[in-house]
Amino acid sequence: MDLDHDPGFVQLLTPDGRRVSHPDFGYAGDDSSIAAHLRAMVLARRLDAEATALQRKGELGLWPPMLGQEAAQVGSVAAVGSRDEVIPSYREHAVALGMGVTPLEILKTFRGTHMVDWDSRALRFHLYSFVIGTQALHATGIAMALQLDGRVGPDDATNAAAMVYFGDGATSQGDVSEAFVFAASYNAPLVLFCQNNQWAISVPIERQTKIPLYQRARGFGIPSVRVDGNDVLAVQAVTSWALDRARRGEGPTFIEAFTYRMGAHTTSDDPTKYRGRDEEASWRAKDPIARVRAYLRSTGAIDDLWEGHLTNESDALAEQLRDDVVSLPDPALADWFTRVYAKTPSGLIRQRDAHEAYEASFEETA
Structure with missing residues (x-):
């Protein structure tokens, strides 16, 4: 599919759990696939909650919560192919889980006992980037390397693409604009995945741009789409399309996943100082997990027994994580x-x- 027009706001699952159609994008999975997405989001949220609690107890030095952004991450990582490279910022915990990083490996860095500790080469999931926006340039270089290695084109057996994650605040950094220039100029096989969670720490999106973020990338000649970032089905559909066109050699795509950071920027932040309860309440009504649960309940794909098993799995994850984190050896x-x-x-x-x-x-x- 070639987009020669603005597809508008892409949504396939409404906040109340109803499936809707879109003229350009559709979700190809069945209810069992959607249930797998629900499981991934619930476990990622439990990891996030436990990490926040561990930081509050002094067991982690810092934690950047991802509460509310589960669909943007689970849906996008579900589109990643077996040869694609993924370059995160520092909040992509659900993406990390989806790429095979263990929960403990994620938390080691934030406890201060290890550097980023997973095998990024084997997993094709690169190191967390804590300097805002730099990873966009790194990802552009990785994508250009894939291109120069002949891994872009019609051969499905060898082709690959790169996908980089960053937030709305990072789009105000020069490195991201430079990445747009190089990605567009060299037609790099890159998906620029922006999680617009509405706040760059305490700076609202309205203070960062006068136009929607996805339109900013179009000024560099990059096809761009705005998707409901709380809709896991729409996110996967749009990301699959973008990665497919990148692998075929059709160049970069910018995706603006319109979502919301329900928690703090990090555990050193107090969001009550700069945003109101009404705003938070309006976004909680669009909770990415609640809408998937509502849909699957309506179709009978999940029931109390299914959810009970997931609750037990979440509890076991949390208990194991608490034990493992405090047992990490002090670094020399x-x-x-x-x-x-x-x-x-x-x-x-x-x-x-x-x-x-x-x-x-x-x-x-x-």
């Missing part, structure tokens, strides 16, 4: 001196030796 600072360079400079070796001698002096006096 001396180990980190040799993890910066391929060949550690002599100056860092001297600093490491001095640190080890300093630590040993306390053992001698004890």
